[in-house]
Amino acid sequence: MPLYAIFQIALKSLLRNKTRTFLTMLGIIIGVAAVITMLAIGQGAKTIVDDQINSMGTNVITVMSNMFNRSAVRSESGSSSGLTLEDVENIKDRFNDVLYASVLVSSFGRLKYKSLNWYSPVMGVDTDFQFIRNYEMEEGEFFTDNDVRSGNKVIVIGTTVATNLFPDESPIDKMIRLRNVPVRIVGVYKSKGQSVAGGDQDDMVIAPYSMVLGRLTGRWRPNLNIFVSAVSKEKIPKLQTDIMNYLLETNRAATEEDFVVNSQTDIAETSNRVSNTMTLLLASIASISLLVGGIGIMNIMLVSVTERIKEIGIRMAVGAKKKDVLMQFIIEAVMISLLGGLLGILLGAGLSKTLEHMMKWSISISTWSIVLSVTFSCAIGIFFGWYPAKKAASLNLIDALRYE
Amino acid sequence: MPNTLIKIENMSKTYQMGESVVHALRNVDLTINKGEFVAIMGASGSGKTTLMNLIGCLDKPSAGSYILDGIDIHSLNDNELSDIRNEKIGFVFQSFYLLPRTTAFENVELPLLYSTNLNLHQRREKVLQALETVKIAERSHHFPNQLSGGQQQRVAIARAIVNQALIMLADEPTGNLDSRTSVEVLSVFQELHRNGITVILVTHEKEIAMYAKRLIIFKDGRIISDQINNNQRNAAEDLKNLPKEEED
Ligand SMILES: Nc1ncnc2c1ncn2[C@@H]1O[C@H](COP(=O)(O)OP(=O)(O)OP(=O)(O)O)[C@@H](O)[C@H]1O
Ligand SMILES: [Mg+2]
Numbered sequence A: 001m002p003l004y005a006i007f008q009i010a011l012k013s014l015l016r017n018k019t020r021t022f023l024t025m026l027g028i029i030i031g032v033a034a035v036i037t038m039l040a041i042g043q044g045a046k047t048i049v050d051d052q053i054n055s056m057g058t059n060v061i062t063v064m065s066n067m068f069n070r071s072a073v074r075s076e077s078g079s080s081s082g083l084t085l086e087d088v089e090n091i092k093d094r095f096n097d098v099l100y101a102s103v104l105v106s107s108f109g110r111l112k113y114k115s116l117n118w119y120s121p122v123m124g125v126d127t128d129f130q131f132i133r134n135y136e137m138e139e140g141e142f143f144t145d146n147d148v149r150s151g152n153k154v155i156v157i158g159t160t161v162a163t164n165l166f167p168d169e170s171p172i173d174k175m176i177r178l179r180n181v182p183v184r185i186v187g188v189y190k191s192k193g194q195s196v197a198g199g200d201q202d203d204m205v206i207a208p209y210s211m212v213l214g215r216l217t218g219r220w221r222p223n224l225n226i227f228v229s230a231v232s233k234e235k236i237p238k239l240q241t242d243i244m245n246y247l248l249e250t251n252r253a254a255t256e257e258d259f260v261v262n263s264q265t266d267i268a269e270t271s272n273r274v275s276n277t278m279t280l281l282l283a284s285i286a287s288i289s290l291l292v293g294g295i296g297i298m299n300i301m302l303v304s305v306t307e308r309i310k311e312i313g314i315r316m317a318v319g320a321k322k323k324d325v326l327m328q329f330i331i332e333a334v335m336i337s338l339l340g341g342l343l344g345i346l347l348g349a350g351l352s353k354t355l356e357h358m359m360k361w362s363i364s365i366s367t368w369s370i371v372l373s374v375t376f377s378c379a380i381g382i383f384f385g386w387y388p389a390k391k392a393a394s395l396n397l398i399d400a401l402r403y404e
Numbered sequence B: 001m002p003n004t005l006i007k008i009e010n011m012s013k014t015y016q017m018g019e020s021v022v023h024a025l026r027n028v029d030l031t032i033n034k035g036e037f038v039a040i041m042g043a044s045g046s047g048k049t050t051l052m053n054l055i056g057c058l059d060k061p062s063a064g065s066y067i068l069d070g071i072d073i074h075s076l077n078d079n080e081l082s083d084i085r086n087e088k089i090g091f092v093f094q095s096f097y098l099l100p101r102t103t104a105f106e107n108v109e110l111p112l113l114y115s116t117n118l119n120l121h122q123r124r125e126k127v128l129q130a131l132e133t134v135k136i137a138e139r140s141h142h143f144p145n146q147l148s149g150g151q152q153q154r155v156a157i158a159r160a161i162v163n164q165a166l167i168m169l170a171d172e173p174t175g176n177l178d179s180r181t182s183v184e185v186l187s188v189f190q191e192l193h194r195n196g197i198t199v200i201l202v203t204h205e206k207e208i209a210m211y212a213k214r215l216i217i218f219k220d221g222r223i224i225s226d227q228i229n230n231n232q233r234n235a236a237e238d239l240k241n242l243p244k245e246e247e248d
Helices: A003-015 A018-055 A085-094 A145-150 A159-165 A209-216 A233-249 A264-307 A309-317 A322-359 A367-393 A397-402 B048-055 B078-087 B104-113 B120-133 B149-161 B179-194 B235-241
Strands: A060-065 A098-113 A116-125 A137-140 A154-157 A175-178 A181-189 A205-208 A224-230 A259-263 B004-017 B020-033 B037-042 B063-068 B089-092 B167-171 B198-202 B214-219 B222-228
Touching (some): A003 B104, A085 A098, A098 A209, A154 A159, A224 A233, A264 A322, A264 A367, A309 A397, A322 A367, A322 B078, B048 B198, B089 B149, B104 B120, B120 B179
Antiparallel strands (some): A098 A175, A098 A224
């Protein structure tokens, strides 16, 4: 018997019972739509995290002291941590894989312009920092090497700071007070959005580290961190160990626990693991509804076989083989699940788009999740259609014909 | 014997009903040639339907041999039996056995769907021709529940002949019909018979049996009488004499 004839027969049987066919299909539609939407949400979350990680810069390694927990060692450069300004220079000189390196001194300060006040974190850095973290300028310029050498009182601000202090004028070249020290704004950097941790990366003041160390910290000595950018992603792990070894060799660290040498890829991996786990969890929950839909198909197919015993007998009497009957019922099940799957994809896409609109997320439906859903719904049709079909095909002809 | 179509020897059929054994057929010998028109009669439970099912390859005998059109049926597997049913045999049952919610056309098309590769056009041609033969073509798009009993039986006959069956097996085809419609159906059988189809008909009514050429009588699973009918009636003639539109 030609395959298209079986398809024709199966299709006719399904159309003869439109309401029931649709209701059975609904289970699959909802299941597939749920899977598609959940995968899309997971994918969307991943894109957001990826963007945030990219906003941290390219191939970034951060070196932080862990010593505030331990006995503080005062070094010559005046840092209470184990890291010094010489370390920055040494790391830059020793390792060819270092593209940029900058110190980071974190502080906090009140900004005052005319009658407006604003509190912001302050980062004291070297000029390399702008390349490590990929700061692009919205207005003005980043400060120069000369500003860093001379400890000039110039700063670069983020857009949040700019809009709060300068609601209707350009902040460039304006003199404002930072911790009561008059400083000049030389630039505003382009928005970087939220950080991985959820903070506003645009609510920030960037200043030459020399000025921060000299003017803003007073008696309190801040923690020094070092930001390094590796020449390529592949070099990151080696550079991480090199830097740790350097710190151990120069006796700055007694054990590896004294310092944290973190890389962007570490963070990316961690957050990817988290978002993958979340996606998997969401998808598994959704798959359960797909499974329930499959059981619905089996249930209806069993009812349908019992209802159509006489029909099966008639078909066999006019020449249908066991395998023809088997195929007919399997194809009926697959048609329900496949069509349900396709409608489910449409519904899922619609839901994802609505969510995207409502949550202002970028939600992406991958071809992968579509292929997965179609394959999965086909498999469900075959799997859950098999038993009822087998039952239909193994009916005894005479008994089936006589069945009332 | 090139003319032999059915050769049954020593055929028995028993049914196991719990403890007891029902002997539906006991050592039946029967030979039917191509182009015969046979009527089988007998009391209820005498084994007529059992024999028809065996001739039609719907069931397998408990013992005995059966040669159909030169083929030893005993040696065939399920798939080959399906092909025999599809290609050589046309069945007509007392209660029609049409698929519900399926048009007359589609019902008649059914055997062709399980048959060798015919394209849509060829199938259509054959179905319409079969419907034409039983004079029901104008009802081809009606559902069974929109047809009278006689019309449903015509559709069933069309389904039986659509694949050029050699044998027409009719088990009490007029059992659910009034006498005029019965004669109409018989005239269709006689016409098919004239066109070369072998017809085997089971009936309880002597008048209906008289339209056949050969009369076989069953009792307790055995043939007790097998005679030529010398007074064969002509259904088409009788139909002319029967008053039309009259209630029976
Ligand atoms: N599937 C079955 N299981 C058990 N016994 C059966 C079965 N089919 C038929 N029989 C028995 O076999 C015998 C012959 O039955 P069959 O149907 O051939 O009779 P019949 O001559 O066609 O009768 P009727 O004129 O009432 O149709 C009966 O006694 C019947 O009870
Ligand atoms: Mg009977």
